[in-house]
Amino acid sequence: MLGIPIKFTSKIEEFIAHDGAKLSYGRQALGNEFFIQKVDLLMEQGFSELEIKVQPWDDTICFFPLPEASDLPFDIFAASFYLLSRYEEYLPHVKDEAGRFPAAESLASQESFLHKPVVDIWAIKFRDILLERFPKLEVANRQFKAGTIITSEHTFIFKNKGFLRSFIGMLLDLFSLNLGKVADRLQVWVRLKDDPFDIFEDLIELIKKHKIYMLFMFQLSDFSIHDRNISHNRIPHRAVIKSVADYAKVGLLMGYYAMEEIRSLRKEKLRMEEIVHSPVEHAMNSKFNLRLPDNYNDLIELEINNDHSMGYPEMPGFRAGTSTPYLFYDINMEVTTPLKVHPFAFHSSVVETMSKTKLREDLSRMLMEVKAVGGIFRGVFRNHDFSRYSDKNLYYSFLKQIHEVE
Structure with a gap:
């Protein structure tokens, strides 16, 4: 450090x-x-x-x-x-x-x-x-940095879902009298509207305009009761990942089974590499249930050297007491591993549970603390935070607070 x-x-x-x-x-x-x-x-x-x-x-x-x-x-x-x-x-x-x-x-x-x-x-x-x-001691000059991770468990909400899923979804919207969603769904189907969750171009514009650092995590799991993203084979899904990879780093958002077993993780890693034509360097645990050290050892075995899961989704703060990336030490094996842990201090899911004033104050205080030590402040958001089905202006305001842009 x-x-x-x-x-x-x-x-x-x-x-x-x-x-x-x-x-x-x-x-x-x-x-x-x-x-x-x-x-x-x-x-x-x-x-x-x-x-x-x-x-x-x-x-x-x-x-x-x-x-x-x-x-x-x-x-x-x-x-x-x-x-x-x-x-x-x-x-x-x-x-x-x-x-x-x-x-x-x-x-x-x-x-x-x-x-x-x-x-x-x-x-x-x-x-x-x-x-x-020791006044002659030479020390490094630490520089404050801010970065954001965008996770995408559902790249689209309506597009490419397949006939049966889409039909059931429309029936549920009709029964709950959610007519706005029914209209949106039909317009997305006939390509009159973009999918509400496809907000990636807006975020890329933000990156270009303000030169801010963003890392995008996409989920490529098989469909199951736990993971419900569309297939990794769908051309629009692959096209989104490829276009984002032109402007920002992309990584793997591990699905439920990839966090449990290395076989599924290997399969998801290969899918991502096939889409972006480069090795997967970044991964994130979609549920943040780290199961130390097993979860990290799977990443190490597959040569994924950067993990971004070290934080709490339910509370702002520093899970490992630091804002600085560091090499993970496996206490079971008593060895320093090649896996670099990148901590985050803010997850957008807290917006639903905390008062906005308190959250702004907490965020401001944590940013000040990290600036004082020349650390790296990372926040995590989900792509649907910025959709029209969410209070997107509120989420954008937190994103801008982290990056100090207007």
Whole structure:
């Protein structure tokens, strides 16, 4: 995070002889280095229930406190590891109805620091303390960035649905006296109107006009009770994905079975690669039920190296305590993996459950926090948020708030 190049040594003489910046992490200091006393977490194998006491540190919080002999008042490495590895999600916990680890179960939510990228805040404070001690230390200059992910579980609402699905859909609209939808459906069928969910050209215009970063995730699952997108073989579906891929990055929104078994995930990956003629580099779990580390290991095995599922759909905030992408560490195998985790802090589904004023304030506060640490703020929206069946102006206003465009 700080861009400080480091070397490790286990030779005490070499360490003591070094006259530049140096740091030790252990039971006791060796000489005149920067010393952080360790708690046992990073030396353990597997997991254990931990009693965590959160306490203040200047204007933020910390946990795993240390005695005064240490140059930092807490074990910054163990605390960061606890959040980034998602240690608490490996431990027994109550899942929600979608099989997810709920935000309310997290330490960050229970101790009211979910809205803060605390690992980034710790890193910046750590950098400043190190620079006081070692003024010649070279550190990277972090730059704030904003990005948006657009997920598409239903590329179209009416188009290409097949006769039986369309006929049943029209009957349901008639029975519920939704005559506007009946009229729209008929006009889409005879090609007088574009499909209401096909909002991709509008978003591409926004990208071109404001030079903002967007990543589009399309679902290419087989039709089932859980996944109801149209077939990946339909030419208009493929055409949308291809045209979006000309202007923005596209990735795979994993279907229900792709999150459960690698065979389905491989099939969906190959479909996407066949459409866009390039390897799939980005994936997202459509339900955010990560099942760590299995879910991530499937991505690693298929060489999908960027995951965008690290966030809570039901609550704004930083699931892993950071806004910075990082390499996933598999605690079961005790290994750093090649999978880069890109956290998000806002999911548009919260618009339906939170007051708009509160949400604007939360969003504003989180953006400010991420700017202060030069992090990356990511928001997730669904394509149907911007359709005429939704309060699209409201969703656009949140999108623009993230990207600071008018």
